Amino acid sequence: MKSLNNIVRVDKVLKDFTMGKTIVSVLKGIDLEIKTGEYVSIMGPSGSGKTTLFNMIGGLDKPSSGSVFIDEIDISQLDAYELAWLRCRKIGYIFQTFNIIQVMTALENVTLPMVFAGIADDQARDKGMELLELVGLKERFQHKPFELSGGQQQRVAVARALANDPAIILADEPTGNLDLATGDEIINLLKMLSREKGVTIISATHDLKMLNVSDRVIWISDGKIEKIEHRDELSISLGQIGEK
Amino acid sequence: MQKNTNPKANLPQQQVALPYKKSIEIAVKSIKSRFFRSLITTMSLILAISFYSYIKTNSLIITGIFFSENKTAIQQLSHLGYEIPDNGEAYTATPKERWILVLSLLVCVVGIVNTQLMAVADRFREIGTMKCLGALDRFILRLFLIEATLQGFIGATIGSVAGTVIALLGSLFKFGTVAMIFISINDVIMSITTAIFLGCFLSIIGVLYPALLAAKMQPVEAMRGKD
Numbered sequence A: 001m002k003s004l005n006n007i008v009r010v011d012k013v014l015k016d017f018t019m020g021k022t023i024v025s026v027l028k029g030i031d032l033e034i035k036t037g038e039y040v041s042i043m044g045p046s047g048s049g050k051t052t053l054f055n056m057i058g059g060l061d062k063p064s065s066g067s068v069f070i071d072e073i074d075i076s077q078l079d080a081y082e083l084a085w086l087r088c089r090k091i092g093y094i095f096q097t098f099n100i101i102q103v104m105t106a107l108e109n110v111t112l113p114m115v116f117a118g119i120a121d122d123q124a125r126d127k128g129m130e131l132l133e134l135v136g137l138k139e140r141f142q143h144k145p146f147e148l149s150g151g152q153q154q155r156v157a158v159a160r161a162l163a164n165d166p167a168i169i170l171a172d173e174p175t176g177n178l179d180l181a182t183g184d185e186i187i188n189l190l191k192m193l194s195r196e197k198g199v200t201i202i203s204a205t206h207d208l209k210m211l212n213v214s215d216r217v218i219w220i221s222d223g224k225i226e227k228i229e230h231r232d233e234l235s236i237s238l239g240q241i242g243e244k
Numbered sequence B: 001m002q003k004n005t006n007p008k009a010n011l012p013q014q015q016v017a018l019p020y021k022k023s024i025e026i027a028v029k030s031i032k033s034r035f036f037r038s039l040i041t042t043m044s045l046i047l048a049i050s051f052y053s054y055i056k057t058n059s060l061i062i063t064g065i066f067f068s069e070n071k072t073a074i075q076q077l078s079h080l081g082y083e084i085p086d087n088g089e090a091y092t093a094t095p096k097e098r099w100i101l102v103l104s105l106l107v108c109v110v111g112i113v114n115t116q117l118m119a120v121a122d123r124f125r126e127i128g129t130m131k132c133l134g135a136l137d138r139f140i141l142r143l144f145l146i147e148a149t150l151q152g153f154i155g156a157t158i159g160s161v162a163g164t165v166i167a168l169l170g171s172l173f174k175f176g177t178v179a180m181i182f183i184s185i186n187d188v189i190m191s192i193t194t195a196i197f198l199g200c201f202l203s204i205i206g207v208l209y210p211a212l213l214a215a216k217m218q219p220v221e222a223m224r225g226k227d
């Protein structure tokens, strides 16, 4: 099986939305292969279809035609249970709007995916604390989202995305609602994860700073892939992370 | 491209889970953090159930007075328009009272449906997020049902105790101690228990449709739109 190290494969994906009588074609035939451990940025202007593609890859929405394969499994073939399992164990999601559950503390947010995964309470707690430490929020574990800044909430979201050791982290404009400095922190955090844990990271963005850390940049515009660039050399940029 | 014989071969046979203990924990947390909203949801229930208990307890008191064979009190009752039941049957509420009662319970359910729909709309994002983290439809449904049951229990307990106490105090005022003597404690407890069950039931009925809507929602739908 030649394509086994493709953790994600997008095959001729089209996506239309019907709005009343008009059909809006948002993805116009996307073909994409992403290898295990890669850090891929999907760049494109607002409205180019990044979020729509993100939803397809993450199994949050179904293509109008074409298929998305995760580990060579066509995810449109999965039933509700298998899809939930995939979302729970295989993929970690990070959103532009953080989407931290407001009524739960930082730690509870991080442990929730582990609860769904059936991991025992104390084990989930330990792992949760470990992950909060990793993102530099160990002291804040009992804080509710409204007591945390945007950057801190996004770091909780990163920790939560890592809860079940997913193979893939999908991030949709993770720095979109953050100021430059906190945005950089998140980018560095993602890079560190990709390097140290070997997680595949797929990030939709129009933050040009993502270019420096990406192994590959996929430029999309108007629902089509414009070009794909390798940025191998630049990805080993150093410095900023070592301080903490 | 080589085809897998079984396309799902490398999917482990594991399933996502949400134990009941955890569901209850999350539901309690959610009620606590949204105390004000929960209060509004339960308010109409408290009112309706207290009305129900008031009517129920009044009937018990009146039956008690009839059985007491206390002349002045019975005369007072007929002055107030209560009809003496034949051959020693227990007094029950008048058709008019029952009609109002049914109406008030109906209004209460409609009120609950309304506030729960708003609550669900407020929680789209939370529901969508949970689904992205691996929640099944029935986890969401279960969370809403547990919340509603707890709200129903609390609201109905407050309501039925309040209604009963008001009825007892009112009669004590109108008829004096004779109102208390012949009333059976068991019947009062029974009436409160019934009211609590009724409250939980109404609360669950009221949340059913909003909770189903919430549970069926696709993550993308839920995440789109407002924060």
Ligand SMILES: Nc1ncnc2c1ncn2[C@@H]1O[C@H](COP(=O)(O)OP(=O)(O)O)[C@@H](O)[C@H]1O
Binding pocket: A017, A018, A019, A024, A026, A044, A045, A046, A047, A048, A049, A050, A051, A052, A053
């Ligand atoms: N559910 C939807 N219904 C109709 N149009 C949609 C829907 N979702 C996205 N679109 C449209 O698809 C286009 C691409 O959106 P999106 O994928 O969010 O772009 P990006 O994330 O790159 O900004 C936009 O023009 C948007 O209006």
Ligand SMILES: [Mg+2]
Binding pocket: A050, A051, A052, A172, A173
């Ligand atoms: Mg977007």
